[in-house]
Amino acid sequence: MLLLLAVVLGGCVTTAQPHAPPPTPRLDAVVQAGFVVPERPTASPGRDLTQHLESYKVGGATADVVLASIAVRSPVRNDDGSKASDAFAAWSMRWFPDLQSDGAECSVADVRVTLDVTITTWAWRPSPAVPPNERRRIERMGETLLAHEREHETISVLGALDVIDALRGMRGRDCDQVRTAANATGQQVLDRIREVNAALDVATQHGPVAAPGLRRGD
Numbered sequence: 001m002l003l004l005l006a007v008v009l010g011g012c013v014t015t016a017q018p019h020a021p022p023p024t025p026r027l028d029a030v031v032q033a034g035f036v037v038p039e040r041p042t043a044s045p046g047r048d049l050t051q052h053l054e055s056y057k058v059g060g061a062t063a064d065v066v067l068a069s070i071a072v073r074s075p076v077r078n079d080d081g082s083k084a085s086d087a088f089a090a091w092s093m094r095w096f097p098d099l100q101s102d103g104a105e106c107s108v109a110d111v112r113v114t115l116d117v118t119i120t121t122w123a124w125r126p127s128p129a130v131p132p133n134e135r136r137r138i139e140r141m142g143e144t145l146l147a148h149e150r151e152h153e154t155i156s157v158l159g160a161l162d163v164i165d166a167l168r169g170m171r172g173r174d175c176d177q178v179r180t181a182a183n184a185t186g187q188q189v190l191d192r193i194r195e196v197n198a199a200l201d202v203a204t205q206h207g208p209v210a211a212p213g214l215r216r217g218d
């Protein structure tokens with residue numbers, strides 16, 4: 001489950017002329033790979049990533065009791081008060097194009113993108129009375145869920161890099177036009193992030209099912 005809490009748009013951009021998209025946007029590559037999410041890219045120029053991991057406590061000595069505890073304590077609720085999801089990844093992104101004008105035209109010389117991601121999931125501390133096999137089972141549930149939220153996080157990171165690629169080099173007659181066009185292009189990438197995240201949830205049933213690109217016999 002991905003819950004988009006806040007997408008804050010900063011100084012933005014786009015071009016007055018038709019703009020050729022980069023050859024292979026990273027988000028498209030994820031879809032083409034059957035939602036096999038790659039390793040999160042390491043630090044790259046122009047991208048500032050801030051990550052947070054928050055948790056809420058659950059209890060129980062068996063998996064069933066832990067699941068019931070999650071249902072009661074998860075902070076993600078539906079309007080009727082029922083649990084909406086066990087975990088979520090919230091993100092916000094801003095982009096800051098460096099506009100430079102030479103008098104004849106204006107262009108995006110460089111782009112900086114800031115991305116903040118907060119993953120919230122449950123935390124469980126077993127008591128000594130919990131049998132080892134049950135303990136392992138519950139821990140595996142938590143690991144699977146966190147790995148899924150990390151995939152959402154990676155998708156937003158890939159989207160940030162796609163924003164940089166899409167905006168860098170945009171040009172137009174004046175900087176206002178370029179700024180407006182760059183903003184529209186950035187918004188399109190944000191929409192794509194939402195689409196890919198939603199499609200990941202469908203393809204993996206929010207994590208427990210292997211991505212189509214990993215399944216055998218398909």
Ligand SMILES: [Zn+2]
Binds near residue numbers: 152
């Ligand atoms: Zn999800």
